[in-house]
Amino acid sequence: MSPGPALVPLAYSADEARRCVGDDWESTALSAYRWMVLGRTLDARMQALQRQGRVGFYGAATGHEAVNVAAGLATARDDWIVPGLREQLTALVRGHSLVTYAHHLFADDRDPARGRNMPCHPTAREVHYVSMSSVIGTQVTHAVGLGLALRARRDPGVAVAFFGDGATSSNDFHAGLNLAAVQGARVVFACANNQWAISVPVERQTAAASLAAKAAAYGLGGRRVDGTDFFATFAALREALGAVRAGGPPELLEFVVYRMTPHSSSDDPKRYQPADWSDRAAAHDPVGRLESWLAAGGWLTDAARAAIQSEAEREVRAAIAAAESAPPPAASSLTEDVYAAAASRPGGR
Ligand SMILES: Cc1ncc(C[n+]2csc(CCOP(=O)(O)OP(=O)(O)O)c2C)c(N)n1
Numbered sequence: 486m487s488p489g490p491a492l493v494p495l496a497y498s499a500d501e502a503r504r505c506v507g508d509d510w511e512s513t514a515l516s517a518y519r520w521m522v523l524g525r526t527l528d529a530r531m532q533a534l535q536r537q538g539r540v541g542f543y544g545a546a547t548g549h550e551a552v553n554v555a556a557g558l559a560t561a562r563d564d565w566i567v568p569g570l571r572e573q574l575t576a577l578v579r580g581h582s583l584v585t586y587a588h589h590l591f592a593d594d595r596d597p598a599r600g601r602n603m604p605c606h607p608t609a610r611e612v613h614y615v616s617m618s619s620v621i622g623t624q625v626t627h628a629v630g631l632g633l634a635l636r637a638r639r640d641p642g643v644a645v646a647f648f649g650d651g652a653t654s655s656n657d658f659h660a661g662l663n664l665a666a667v668q669g670a671r672v673v674f675a676c677a678n679n680q681w682a683i684s685v686p687v688e689r690q691t692a693a694a695s696l697a698a699k700a701a702a703y704g705l706g707g708r709r710v711d712g713t714d715f716f717a718t719f720a721a722l723r724e725a726l727g728a729v730r731a732g733g734p735p736e737l738l739e740f741v742v743y744r745m746t747p748h749s750s751s752d753d754p755k756r757y758q759p760a761d762w763s764d765r766a767a768a769h770d771p772v773g774r775l776e777s778w779l780a781a782g783g784w785l786t787d788a789a790r791a792a793i794q795s796e797a798e799r800e801v802r803a804a805i806a807a808a809e810s811a812p813p814p815a816a817s818s819l820t821e822d823v824y825a826a827a828a829s830r831p832g833g834r
Pocket residue numbers: 569570571619620621622648649650651652653679681682683748
């Protein structure tokens with residue numbers, strides 16, 4: 486086998502890392518790396534389980550880990566995550582339990598949605614992680630409504646609306662950015678541009694020079710950020726969140742990432758991606774980039790790296806075992822959580 490392409494290195498001095506992340510940059514970067522390894526491990530395992538028929542559906546976020554972890558670490562408890570299709574790791578970083586997430590993936594009786602929602606569409610109320618909608622773009626306007634409510638209630642939280650490059654062609658993207666700008670919603674728009682909307686490459690999604698450039702049409706600021714660079718991503722999110730929290734206008738951040746897996750377990754990218762795509766994506770692997778930066782600086786030894794990897798595998802295995810031992814929702818529970826109480830019917834049959 487060929488060794489594969491060289492990683493594009495992260496070129497930060499320790500001082501620059503401190504400027505991006507803060508005085509605790511070393512522990513934050515290590516913690517980010519741990520979470521990124523967990524996300525990567527979870528994706529690999531779940532894609533395999535889907536192929537074995539043990540979970541019904543899975544959408545990996547492989548390649549998006551730096552954005553998802555930075556969002557988990559840069560947001561505050563009061564903030565809200567309104568996800569696109571791939572931000573489950575953000576919910577975990579914000580404190581959602583991996584075991585509960587596994588119950589959701591197995592659609593069992595301990596799934597908070599009790600198997601009613603499609604697997605890989607979690608909701609995590611306790612960490613302000615709104616249920617994912619597969620209907621592309623609709624969450625953008627939901628987040629704007631949330632951001633208006635936060636402002637009206639003088640709530641310190643900020644809503645972070647995630648969406649993909651494909652969603653920038655949806656009506657809701659345009660309506661959402663316009664409304665948020667005009668009304669001053671407390672929202673940060675975070676576009677994870679993984680360069681594909683299933684089989685449609687981003688070049689066919691827009692003729693604009695960037696997705697960030699679209700912000701100008703609504704009178705907003707837009708920034709294009711390397712979403713495979715944890716430091717740049719964290720700094721951009723922290724700055725945007727701080728500015729909106731301080732009463733500034735909404736902002737659009739475009740995180741350029743590389744989708745490293747099929748769109749979902751129902752997709753076969755060999756039918757449409759160019760042959761060199763996976764090599765290009767591998768060169769921008771966010772986990773590998775942070776890992777080699779940490780190793781080169783002496784902050785991550787081989788032994789620590791191996792320990793982090795095996796701990797992630799242990800955690801994922803334990804969560805799967807817990808989920809596989811839980812019963813499915815009883816058929817008789819089908820209308821529970823739908824009606825407030827079973828209505829007694831006067832003169833009913
Ligand atoms: C309104 C709507 N149209 C089409 C689809 C089918 N669909 C599911 S995912 C997807 C592509 C989404 O691409 P993008 O926004 O870039 O997000 P990514 O999957 O790359 O994270 C499409 C077209 C849908 N779910 N909703």
